[in-house]
Amino acid sequence: MPEYSTIIGLEVHVQLATASKLFCRCSTQFGAEPNTQTCPVCIGMPGSLPVMNREAFRLALKTAVALNCEIPAFTKWDRKQYYYPDLPKNYQISQYDLPMSQHGHLDINDSKGLFESKRVRIRRAHLEEDAGKSLHDEVAGKADSLIDLNRTGTPLLEIVTEPDLRSPMEAKTFLTELRLLLTYIGVSDCNMQEGSLRVDANVNLHISAPQGNVATPIVEIKNMNSFRVVERALDYEAQRQWREWQETHQQLDEVPKQTRGWDDAAGVTRAQRSKEESSDYRYFPDPDLVPVTVGHSEVEQLRESLGELPAALRERLVTDRGLSAYDADVLVNQGRPVVDYFLDVTRRTGDAKAAANWVTQDVLRLLKDQNAGIDQFPVAAAALADLIQKIKNGEVPSPRAREVFQAMVERRLDASAAMNAVGISAVDETELIALCEQLLEANPRTIADVRSGKTQAIGALIGKAKKINPNVDPTRVREICLELIAKR
């Protein structure tokens, strides 16, 4: 093991789930033909002016509250200036010195105990407008890039963590937990393929050297398009910095901050060219937009509207429902609808353990196979609860329960119909007693064995009963026979 620790901070851009853009009312719908969702404002035409989207601000505030941020009473808009063709005004409306939220935190832990649970501090979260897209058609060998401004002006929340993460796995866990939180509170769809969630990472190493701890230069990593890739890229980059340190012994502040892009095919990070002047963004307050003031009561109202957040929900499933930390984690990480499904099954059966087993094993496996959501799952919570009840009261013999469930899923049947379909008919209690009487009558030796203390002798009767009627519940046959022997 090399003698260093990896220091990671993340910058996450989240697209907020609004219908219209941050400063104009063009649609934010993904996937439209290039330049069909633009107007004078988002094209930055002369004379156009931005007007703030109320819902975007509300969603941003909601997120900040969920991330335990302080919400300052006053926030404002600044222009961040740099030239790029997908940024038509050549400045981005963002927030600089007075962001809408700061100093929050998000706790992460690993239910398998792979790292200690920890609190990751959020430095700030601020709103800004997105840029458009530059498409360069290299295949066609064209010299020009095509600019599509559909995405220009889409509301983004930039969430910046403190450098509190100590391994690529922690970084991945943080991102997973953040995405879960954002989807729980419904502020973003967090779809990385469509760019609604983007991650950049700042990483360096703290190395214990003879002269004491030293830090390597901070590198910003871009172009990571999944959480898995974030983990790989950070793994690679930590090793690369370690090798570089051994060669150069360059420390933090001895070289300018570097930006490297992840090359997924090659599995390496590569230095990106950056010009010295490009870092002078000349931020200043946007005179076209007025500040926003946020009152205490507004923040409290939002806090109340959040609903139960993932961490609290896990806690409740463990303490109130008696689930294992692992099961609670599995359920909660699937998102609120799966948890609601589980809770519904539990409410109807009064058996959280059985419900958790069925949901975490059978239901989730099928959902994964079909790549579907719980809302598309053919077995409603009530139907699953019915099946569990029928197992408990012996109508469905335990060994055949999966068979019944399979029929419910594949043939869209309720529990009773599925039982009929697989040939289980509920055996009438009187009929069952009569059958037991008949068997005891025919097997006096078994009665004698039981009376002499060999209760396992009943097993032979159970086998015989199942031959006569395959639907009988073995447990029940045993119970009835013992009762009848006692009465004789």
Add this chain to the structure above:
Amino acid sequence: MSISRQDIEKVALLARLQLNESELQMMTGQLAQIVAYVDLLAEVDTEGVEPMAHAVEVANVFEDDVVRPSLPREAALANAPHHDERGYLVPAVLGE
């Protein structure tokens, strides 16, 4: 503060202006003169004074999140000096 030719060259790149030799010289002289004049503000005591970025200080102006029609693409691109009817064309942005 005094202004050098290098200052003007740097600022001209930041502002994406190309200045020829005589413009650079003229601009350096004129800017030096203007900056020397605005240095007058240094004598004003602004301790504890809040900066005033807006002429009229109001807050919380919002619009509801309701989509309005966008421009037809033809109209959006109509003023573009170079486009291919789908998007704006610029010299390759790669390698910048």
Add this chain to the structure above:
Amino acid sequence: MPVLQQTATELLRSLESRAVSSAELTKAYLDRIQSLDGRVGAFLRVNSDQALERAVEIDARRAQGKSIGRLAGLPVAVKDIFCAQGEVTTCASRMLENFRAPYDATVIARLREADAVLIGRTNMDEFAMGGATENSAFQFTRNPWDLERTPGGSSGGSAAAVAAGMAPLAIGTDTGGSIRQPAGLCGVVGMKPTYGRVSRYGVVAYASSLDQVGPFGQSVEDVALLLEILSGHDPLDSTCLEVSVPSYSKTVNEPLRGLRIGWVREHFAAGLDSEVEAAIRAVLEVYKSLGATIHQISLPHSKYAVATYYLIAASEASSNLARYDGVHYGYRTDETQMLTELAAERKQLERAGDRGGLERLDAPLVRMYRRSRAEGFGPEVKRRIILGTYALSAGYYDAYYLKALKVRRLIRQDFDRAFEKVDLIAGPITAAPANRIGEMADDVLATYLLDLYTVSANLAGIPGLCLPCGRSTSVLPIGLQLQAPALQEEKLLRGAQMYEQATDWHLARPPLVA
């Protein structure tokens, strides 16, 4: 009285009573433009056919008794800074020579709703940067009172058009005096309302926290009417105030009782032309005779106003004008030439073995930006972009831009204190009457210093109005500036009307017209 000598208010009465039709009136103005504008150069483009069509249509609606707007059939000239759907808006810049906005500015929409006849686009300083309309990329505008002199600026075309009787009303923008100052130099009435009173949506931005739209007319009454039509909340401009608009045109004729007029000690310092000073002192006497009380006040930070203004305006302008880069609209350099130029530079650097030079050589996209902007903008625009970029750049922000924002507040507080003692402030609009064309060409700083009386109102956001109050021995108009607290346009107009009613400077017409 021939139509062209009537004020807008009088013309509207004539139109209503059908003493004259809009078509006749529009034709008369178009003829006047035809005969005079070759010498004045107030208009960049005249919408002869469209204006006449529109006039005929409004006449027909009037004849049919259909509902018509408050300016129905009256020609209005428009500074070439307002976007109008499908029409060219150049801002007097090569950069926007062919730009056709796909939308209407809010004030253009309001003028259309009022059934005004938009007669043409007036000349201006490029992107409203200047005080003499000499910075137009296309033409000079001459002062109708003396064709060798400038009309002031930046809304010089609108002021000259009204002064020469080529339009009864006009609109302009005022960022540091660009309505009030040309009104004063051309002997007409011009007004900058409170910041936020009129929507800026669709007005090509110069300095967003200072820009404000306002009216020009031949009388205070005309200006009151046009302001009433332009004003009011606009959801498309976040800085446009949601406050009700008084009926300026109704109340303008009600004199103010117990009016307290302030004059500013600092306004009467060295550099003020003696004729201008005498004219302003005479104004105070007129007010006294009308029952007003006169008070000396002080605006102690006024000597810092020009420096503060140029830092803030240039900083905002450097950002607002960043969008003109030849990508989405506007002028773009010849790319073939650009690539040839780059290739030649590269070859030269390679030959010289200049590694650093090669490293610094612009990428094609960067060079495209730089050449497009170098070719599309004129020298004054470039100067302000450079100044503003400098004032916002790392290491200078605190000393320049931020410092200016703080002094701006002190200037605002000076006004707040002054308006505790007085209702209106009266003073000069410029230190001297109009300059000769080209007179100031070599001294940039001196031209900036000419704005000393006008920029404070923009920094403070308060309304200001300029109306004629005298004439120099060289027969040039002298302007009186009146200023009022924020949102007190009504008081400002009534106070101005009292003076206008008591004097006849506003009745004088330039020799060119007479």
